[in-house]
Amino acid sequence: MSAVLHTDGLTVQFGGLKACNEISLDVNRGELLGLIGPNGAGKTTFINAITGFVPATGRVLFDDEEVLGWVPHRIAHRGLTRTWQSLELFGDISVRANLEVAATKLTPIKAVRDYFGSSQRVAARVDQTIDALEMHEVLNARPDDLSMGYRKLVGVARALVADSKLVLLDEPAAGLDRSETSWLAEKLRQVIDYGISVLLVDHDMGLVLNVCDRIHVIDFGKTIAIGTPEEIRTDEAVIGAYLGSSGGEEQ
């Protein structure tokens, strides 16, 4: 099976409200898939559901294994990681330590061995990620002291460093200005070159159209289009949903 992530009828219900209604999609190995849709379509809830933060129904096959119902840290260890719209970096420790936390699967024994200084640190993987994203200069800074662009990059790096197979990016371009966005886009393309799959959720059509291999457009529980950026750019239904120039949006 070529899909690294396969969801089938994923539904999240808060009380009477369906925050995420029967989303079915596939992320193929090594591709950068964009997921777009209007505000309130449940994209962030979708990510929360896959990563174990909200209870959901349906099926989530990750790397041919059903991960629905797992606790979040187990899903992360399995190789499915994410970033947060609001960043949520660990503000008290250096950028490097941020990455080390994510790169380590700490068992009690490992924790004790590390404490007494006899365990092999995860340096290699951390260094690799740092090289890949060219972020040497900020390694020892605290995340709060960085510019927004760098903070977003640290968020992405933290998701990548855990030996991920698939990274879910939740609005990485939100809050960035244009030059920062195009810089981030370049970094994201580099990620793909390392063989990691990416699911990108963003409102910035420029970014999504520019970097994604394939784009999945949803609108309140239904898929309205799947295709390459060129196809999506000219898709009437998509333009309708996004610009409201013609119909296409139903509740």
Add this chain to the structure above:
Amino acid sequence: MSERVLTLTAMSSGYDNTAVVRDINLHVDRGEVVALLGPNGAGKTTTLGTISGIVKLMEGSVEVMGHAVPKLRKAHQVAQWGVAHVPEKRGLFFQLTVDENLKLAPGLTGPTDKAYDLFPALKPLKGQLAGTMSGGEQQMLALGRGLLSDPSLLMVDEMSLGLAPVIYEKLMPMVRQVADETNAGVLLVEQHTDLALAQSDRAYVLSHGDLVLEGSAADLLRDRHLIDAAYMGVEELDSDEEIDCPHCGKTVSTSATHCAFCDLALPENGA
């Protein structure tokens, strides 16, 4: 010349010392409907929040009804100057009844009947908790409460969000009506470009926190491709040239004012 109710001059604002919108110049006069357009995440809601005093003004000035916008702690004063802000999530109190929500309209002394006259559908729901109503009813309640206080400036954020077309197509013309009848200034934030432009006199388009386009609604409707470009980022992708940052040597786009890597100012037009 008609009275100006809102003036933003070189306004930058945001959260955690990070600007979300930068260098915005915008104004609203009495009796006109102004649309603030742009893709999601462009900074429209942040702009409204700054006008209401609940988002920190970082640079420039915001003048509402002749007053400078107050500090965060005194933000409640803005509503008392005659500004009604219907926020994105509608700003209702779900654990209060419809009538209690209406009673909270700023400056309201008399009965709440006016809101029921405007939206007769609310009348039978008077004693119901706002949290149990449908999206359309909630939007009516939010608008009704906003209008009860006879605002001089009405700001509505994403009226159409989560609503069926039949509903928002009925609600949208109301803002035009408000501007015409009460001579209030209206600032309308919308994702539905056509819908908003149809009711507006003028419009501004935000993208990535910058004001990229402004003009009369008629002009913008004629030149739709300009808006589409701002939304889809087409223009940006095509026309961006790159230069080397003089400070750190990395490649950045000419359209930026500051380097994405070192945050230092870039020379004008890549000169």
Add this chain to the structure above:
Amino acid sequence: MEIYLQFILLGIGSGVVFAALALGLVLTHRASGVVNFAHGAIAMYVTYVYSSLKDDGAYPVPPLPNPFAIVEGILSWVGITVALPDFPTFIQMGDEWPWWAAMLGAVITAGVIGFLFHYLVFRVLRYQPPLAKVVSSVGLMLILQAAVVIRFSNRARNVESLLPNDGVDVLGTTVPMDRFILFGLMIAATTVLYLVYQKTKFGIMTRAAAENEQHATLLGISADSIAAVNWIVAAMLAGLVGILAAPITGLNPLNMTLFIIPALGAALVARFSSFWVAVWVGMGIGAGQSLLQIMEIRLDWIPDINLSQGLPLVVIVVAMMVRGQVLPSRGAVERGRLPLALPTRIRPRVMTVWLILMTWLLIWGPFEWRQATINTLIAAILAMSLVVVTGYVGQISLAQLSLAGIAAFMLSSLATDAGVPFPIAPLLAALVATFFGLIVAIPALRVRGASLAIMTLAAGVAIEVFLFKSDGWLAGDSPRRVADPSFLGIEFGPNSPFWFGDGKVPSPAFGLFVLLVLTGCFIAVIRLRQSMLGAQMLAVRANERAAAAAGVNVQGVKLAAFGISSFLAGIGGTLTAYKFGTYSMESFAILASLSLFAFSYLGGIATVAGAIYAGTLYQQGIGTLAFEKLFFDLGRYEAYLAGIFLVITALVQPQGIDVFDRRERRRIAWGFMVLWRRMTGNPDRTKPEWVTRIYPIYPKPQEAVAEAPEKVPAEVGEGGGGS
């Protein structure tokens, strides 16, 4: 059967106080999102004011700082004794006041206290994380309590009943009438408040602001003004009920202060929102306690484990377990942040100087200095236990001294009763404390913030009521003993012989032993901050969800932190036991736990060096002794000043002294440097590297990046200092 009914009805007396306090907790939480641990103390303070006015016509003036006291102290160095003017302690107004005038005066005082609490403290802390709010309300509680002790001493005070207490016959039993009047008044007050909050515009505005402050702001509602009114009402109600019920409950500085615990139980069941639930559960707890009391005496099948005192704790634990995160969120943004957990570097020079100083004090210092140094060192270890659990993981624990007490009493059982030899007995005792710490942690895993503070406070009281007051291995009600420790034939207890010094108690041998243990703990906790586990702890503190998404086992890390922290507390407890030789549960009372928490926050709760500062300032530590030697006897003012400094710390310098010191000395030096450059006409305004290093403490990214000459911001931890 009648006797049970009689006791149920008698219990309404204290039940009404619980109900009024619970109602006040609901009001103030709604108004400003604060769980006010000082609410019982307000009732207590106001009742003292009433009693003083009524009996003596004297209004107690809260202790105020008198600059002359320092002058007097300094003059006494050169042998001059003068009596400079001081603030009055009481304002005398006639002999006795009529009850209504005294009550009016007292209730107005309550209103002023409520307003000041809001205006000076909680309004300022609105956007701060729960830690700052909990710390402040604990500080206010210490202030009120200490103020009363300063003015009225620790003794119980007799308050004459205002209500008729003739017996009334009900269903074959006789109950004093005042219970029914109190009950009626409480129901009436609740009804009035309920109607006000349901029907009036003010009530609607309060509920709106509680549900979503930002939305309320957009409607022109000033959440500050609303909160002020609610605080005033809550404080007045507490004072009024305190005055009326004091003849029944008795009045001393401690009992009404601790009524906060049953009140918290009732407020929790009411989810800090329903008036009626809070009031009924509050009264129910009062009646239930009274009923259990008689049942324990009369019925053999009731286990003799202090159920009546334990009832509020059972209510709290059950409410937490059943409802999880029970504090409703208020839709207010937290903009503040927790104190920075800067790494403390081991700096050999500073540490050597410090060790030499400590060693010198411990060997050749006079008796009182040796004692103070030992107190400081033990307190520093106890403070470190809070650095781990509260500083590193952000979990508020108010039960640390109770855990220390477990180790202390266990030590006596092991070493004295069972004859277990030295290193094994204290280590085992500390492990037992760890075990109980983990038991506390398991329910605590589900809650955080102020809920966790309540939970751990309840746990502390539960340990006191169920373990220390029982007859088992952990009994602490009557004095317990432990002999001086000895290892391989060498004794090193407070009474052991030593080669140098004056040969009196406490022996330098014990002091050096404590110093050795502290140094070990110091290095161990610094190492923890640098280890992967430490990084994970700080990740959990920053954001639990993000940590989980990054593969951190959040529950596991929290458990580890609670475990390590309880072990450190246990070590501190065994040292305290050795220090005293004979000791009982007074040394490990819940109020002492609160005061330890206060000093730890003051010193800097998130850094290891902060724990050393905390120990230095701790009651009867080096700091106090030095102050008393230099200026004047602190005596009862110690707790009062601690409370005041604690609140000031939370308000203006939440980082605590350690980080304050690291930052401020650079800022001051930089200020002088700028001045010097101006005076010498040097146009250079670039900041040297040692100034830019302080930016991690002022996290303003834009400025930091723009002003720093290099393109990358300052590095972490180079602001490191401390001993």
